[in-house]
Amino acid sequence: MLRLVMQRLALLVPTLLGLSVLLFLWVRALPGGPATALLGERATPDAVERINALYGFDRPLVEQYLTWLGQLLQGNFGTSTRTGRPVLDEFLVRFPATIELTLLALVIAVGVGIPLGYLAARHQGRALDHTTVGASLLGVTIPVFFLAFLLKYLFAVQLGWFPSAGRQNPAMISTHPTGFYVLDGLLTREWDAAWDAMAHLVLPAVALGSIPLAIITRITRASVIEVQNADYVRTARAKGLRPPRLRRRVVLRNAMLPVSTTIGLQVGLLLSGAVLTETVFAFNGIGSFLANAVFNLDYAVLQGFILFIAVVYALVNLAVDVSYGLIDPRMRVR
């Protein structure tokens, strides 16, 4: 198991190096070059030249790349041209928000999706099954931002059950030792702050979780149906295993393998979706910041954030691979 982890971590290095080359070349490929990107299109040639000299854009490409990489390794991801603060700081401030959001979305997706898919499979061909399959198809085809927007309109604007934007009521005074607002509220015993942060999370998380929910439901259903008809299930039943135990230990456990792969694959989707949901709900996480960086052509932020996200994505997929071994002994690497 440890060897697998080490191997995969080692594989991550060339992937990230490759990505860093692509990101590096990407900014160099910008129309007008990075100096224009920094200064805007109306920059004088003189100013462009000075910026080029200042940042070393006039040096050979390889040298520039190595310098940039050296800075990255020291944790220097550059400065956001919009806020004037280091990219790493901007990321660290917002990352907890996005983690809270995606975690809750994932909890909703898994917590509802697996039972629903399981029930649909048990009632295969009946009304519950058809409804579930139909709903999950709709879930995949409704654009995330459209759903976010419908939820916001219905539950925040019309009914007023939930706040419509942000992470916290601006009037709320509370301390944030960790940056995870819900956790902060619990740690500092500021229950109303925790509750308020949670209320702000619900709608974005439901919107963000909708597609993973639909997918997890479908995969669980398909997987359970397949396992239900497997020979070993018949054998287990024939040898007299009681149905509840049979379902829990044999059917559900065997059906979970493809589901866990799917859950891992949802993380990329969640991070993509976060860009959209956070924008709709003015939720100050990395997604909405990234969307703004696109507008402001804040390239240091774009590069840095994309690298961070690739790392997170890779680590989550590694965690999923490791979890196979926990679910299925056959997959354990010797």
Add this chain to the structure above:
Amino acid sequence: MSTDPSAQPLLHATAGAATGSPGPSGRDAGASIWRVAVRRLRRNPGAILGGVIVLVFVLVALLAPVLAAYGPEALPGRAEIRPTYIPGPSSEYPLGLDRYGGDLLSKLIWGARASLLIGVLSTLLGLLGGALLGLVAGAFGGWVDSATMRLVDLMLSVPSLLLAVSIAAVIGQSSTAVIIAIGVVQVPIFARLLRGTMLAQRGQDYVLAARSLGLSRRTVTMSHVLPNSLGPVIVQATLMLATAVIEAAALSFLGLGGGSPTTPEWGRMLTAAQNELEVAARLALLPGACIAVTALGFTLFGEALREALDPKTRKR
């Protein structure tokens, strides 16, 4: 948005191909597989619904100049718009007007055309790029294969929407940028799929037979392996069209679509209507529904097609 939002249903195809399960034309190759597929599609209600949606969508898009009462940028009711009031459905404007005085129905019809154009062009781009990479990797094998697949892994290491956003950001805000961004995001998916399918096909007996008849490797690849690998690719392309429609809307939503506020494009219309919910919710609901229904149509049809082409479920 893989997002790729609806990228997920595609995973079957990708995963199936990667694990080396035989392509749809496993045993009985040739025309019969398609004939069987058509027969099976006709019996599947989901396929019929999906097919009808796709057909209507394509027809509306192609016949937009005939169907739409007003031009794509026309603002026939501009004089009737007030800051707090946007006229609703009337005999003249069946779905009412939009914020700028355009006829909503006409805009939606022209929007279908924009969506079809973006969807088809970006999927073609992804297909061509992916086919090129996958073909090269699958045909040559060895280090060419490894190098190509590492590049594919690299592209897949960034969530799809982020990749699309960053590409569109570099190219600039226009519908061309959206097409390129969505197309490039699809390249690794098609490449991996095509390579996997071709690898699976290469091991088949008929390839050995063709080789032993003295056909060159190129002839075998182009006229035997490639046609037999097409099934999953067509399925994937159909599903990708759904993704492309959604992702195009998402990019528009993020402000990368270009064009003016009156450009008839579903994602842009939906975005523009965000602040009009109190005044006229239909301005947001209808374009959103158009996106969802179109994506639903392509997804239903694509999945039915996959089922129909799958030899494993064929006998039943």
